[in-house]
Amino acid sequence: MSNQPDHVLIVDDDREIRSLLADYLEKQGLRCTTAADGREMKTALERHRVDLVVLDVMMPGEDGLTLCRNLRAGGGPQANTPILMLTARGEDMDRIVGLEMGADDYLPKPFVPRELYARIRAILRRTRALPPNLEAGPADHAAELRFANWRLDVAGRHLIDAEGTVVPLSGAEHRLLAVFLAHPQRVLNRDQLMELTQGREADVFDRSIDLLVSRLRQRLRDNAREPAIIKTVRNEGYVLAATVQAVPATRTPS
Numbered sequence: 001m002s003n004q005p006d007h008v009l010i011v012d013d014d015r016e017i018r019s020l021l022a023d024y025l026e027k028q029g030l031r032c033t034t035a036a037d038g039r040e041m042k043t044a045l046e047r048h049r050v051d052l053v054v055l056d057v058m059m060p061g062e063d064g065l066t067l068c069r070n071l072r073a074g075g076g077p078q079a080n081t082p083i084l085m086l087t088a089r090g091e092d093m094d095r096i097v098g099l100e101m102g103a104d105d106y107l108p109k110p111f112v113p114r115e116l117y118a119r120i121r122a123i124l125r126r127t128r129a130l131p132p133n134l135e136a137g138p139a140d141h142a143a144e145l146r147f148a149n150w151r152l153d154v155a156g157r158h159l160i161d162a163e164g165t166v167v168p169l170s171g172a173e174h175r176l177l178a179v180f181l182a183h184p185q186r187v188l189n190r191d192q193l194m195e196l197t198q199g200r201e202a203d204v205f206d207r208s209i210d211l212l213v214s215r216l217r218q219r220l221r222d223n224a225r226e227p228a229i230i231k232t233v234r235n236e237g238y239v240l241a242a243t244v245q246a247v248p249a250t251r252t253p254s
Contacts, residue, residue, distance in 0.1 A: 150229075229242055
């Protein structure tokens with residue numbers, strides 16, 4: 001277990017905001033690096049192991065949505081780093097597009113630093129721990145989960161297709177898939193999925209789970225109009241319509 005503090009990269013073109021957030025988060029025990037734009041963000045990610053990126057949407061040059069998309073698509077060791085997007089209040093489209101691009105959560109401006117810290121802690125907890133309900137599910141002690149010609153490497157958190165190609169998953173996508181694989185053939189409503197993947201209840205206007213399901217279907221190459229793996233159950237929720245085979249980890253002889 002590492003005793004190093006969690007490392008947060010703050011990307012915002014406003015120097016005062018960067019300094020304010022970094023000072024506050026460091027007082028809470030986090031390590032912070034700041035970046036003013038995409039170029040500095042890429043440099044920081046190359047030089048440091050970062051546990052989470054706080055990324056402002058509205059920036060000159062490459063905006064936060066573009067940087068989020070590029071990080072997720074670029075591969076490499078930091079492609080799955082959790083991302084918390086900072087959006088302008090009322091800009092629902094930024095929030096929706098950000099989640100579609102692979103962001104793990106969003107926080108509308110203006111906000112108080114304490115709320116940002118709470119969101120960061122919640123994301124890091126979710127990233128490092130499978131939902132409690134998985135403890136008795138097929139992922140328990142499994143090295144690999146097989147379903148519908150796909151494999152999920154449990155330890156590596158890699159999705160692998162029938163040809164052996166690795167398909168990268170964001171942290172949020174992995175958590176959602178893990179929940180479905182723990183409850184195959186069972187209808188899960190939005191409230192259950194929100195609680196299991198994000199640790200909070202969904203409000204009536206929150207469509208982030210629907211966006212996340214759409215993203216996961218794309219990863220699984222599941223037909224959006226007639227999905228065969230993750231099906232929509234009208235007025236109820238979603239169901240993983242596939243059997244799941246758990247391949248246990250190989251035990252080393254004592």
